[in-house]
Amino acid sequence: MKTRIISAIVLLPLLIFILIKGGYYLAIFTFFCALIGINEFCNALKEYSSKQTKFLLFTMTFFQMLAVYKNEEKFTIAFIFILLFLQGAMVVLEKIKPFEAALSIFTFCYISISMSYIYLLSEEYPKFFWYVFIISMFTDTFAYFSGYFFGKHKLSPNLSPKKTIEGAIGGIVFCLLACYLYAHFYHQDMGYIIIPFAIIGSIVSQIGDIFASAFKRQMQIKDYGNLIPGHGGILDRADSIIFTASYVYITAMLFDNFNF
Incomplete structure (x- = not known):
């Protein structure tokens, strides 16, 4: 409990500062939170998430965050279909299993897109x-x-x-x-x-x-x-x-x- 309280005391003021400042502070913050979140989620998936899937998710998250930062959130749907196509190709080439491909698309929507919405809300x-x-x-x-x-x-x-x-x-x-x-x-x-x-x-x-x-x-x-x-x-x-x-x-x- 002591460690939990100390962490909150240290991190809460920093979080509030970033939320109030917004702009590129918030964009960078949400981007790194998304990357860390994807890493955590992929690690939890264990054998259902390969290194190439994790790298692809990192890459797509970068482009998603860059798009929303440039007020081009309309590309979100395109990114989903690009990820779907690339993972589908990996399944056809027998590099990954269909279940892993499906989970990667869910991960992108669940973490990357949702995190980008936090920044979009602050701007729009x-x-x-x-x-x-x-x-x-x-x-x-x-x-x-x-x-x-x-x-x-x-x-x-x-x-x-x-x-x-x-x-x-x-x-x-x-x-x-x-x-x-x-x-x-x-x-x-x-x-x-x-x-x-x-x-x-x-x-x-x-x-x-x-x-x-x-x-x-x-x-x-x-x-x-x-x-x-x-x-x-x-x-x-x-x-x-x-x-x-x-x-x-x-x-x-x-x-x-x-x-x-």
């Missing part, structure tokens, strides 16, 4: 940017405390035994309150849409958390890495943020294009 939809962290942090924190004090009914006993229904509800309630207050002061044009937005966001965040736990259980690992003392790896800290970033980005696009 700055008012929505902070919802990523409000939703994930308030949901995670208050789901934990609600479950600790009131939890009786298991939410997903086989995948994440410590998660409870009461904790999930507590996370949703406090996430809704936090989002409502933020919208009231900084994003009033959201109106009553903030209510379903926050509720769905909290659910998405918790799904991301449990999904990561389920994957670790399947791969029989405790943590994705040990980069952050007391916390594990990047993916151990960003599991809910990854899902939440994609959800918030999609919502921001809908809100902007359809004038909800």
Whole structure:
């Protein structure tokens, strides 16, 4: 616990500085987080992720991050199909198995694209940017405390035994309150849409958390890495943020294009 607290005290101010500064600080930060996350995920996959697949994912992540930094996010779909073609060719040449090819495409979407959405939100939809962290942090924190004090009914006993229904509800309630207050002061044009937005966001965040736990259980690992003392790896800290970033980005696009 002491190591965990020290890590938080040291790293939290740095994280806040990067998030506030944005721009190339955030672009570089999300790029390296994506690379580290891919490395952790590929290591967890063990025999289902070869060195050439990892190198290809690193390369595609570089181009994805470069594209969004240049405001050319439309290339994202092209990158997915390029990866699909290249991995398909590797399968045909019998260099990798079809399952590895499928997992590599999932990894690119799950980590690289989701991480790039964090930067895109800061540049294209700055008012929505902070919802990523409000939703994930308030949901995670208050789901934990609600479950600790009131939890009786298991939410997903086989995948994440410590998660409870009461904790999930507590996370949703406090996430809704936090989002409502933020919208009231900084994003009033959201109106009553903030209510379903926050509720769905909290659910998405918790799904991301449990999904990561389920994957670790399947791969029989405790943590994705040990980069952050007391916390594990990047993916151990960003599991809910990854899902939440994609959800918030999609919502921001809908809100902007359809004038909800």
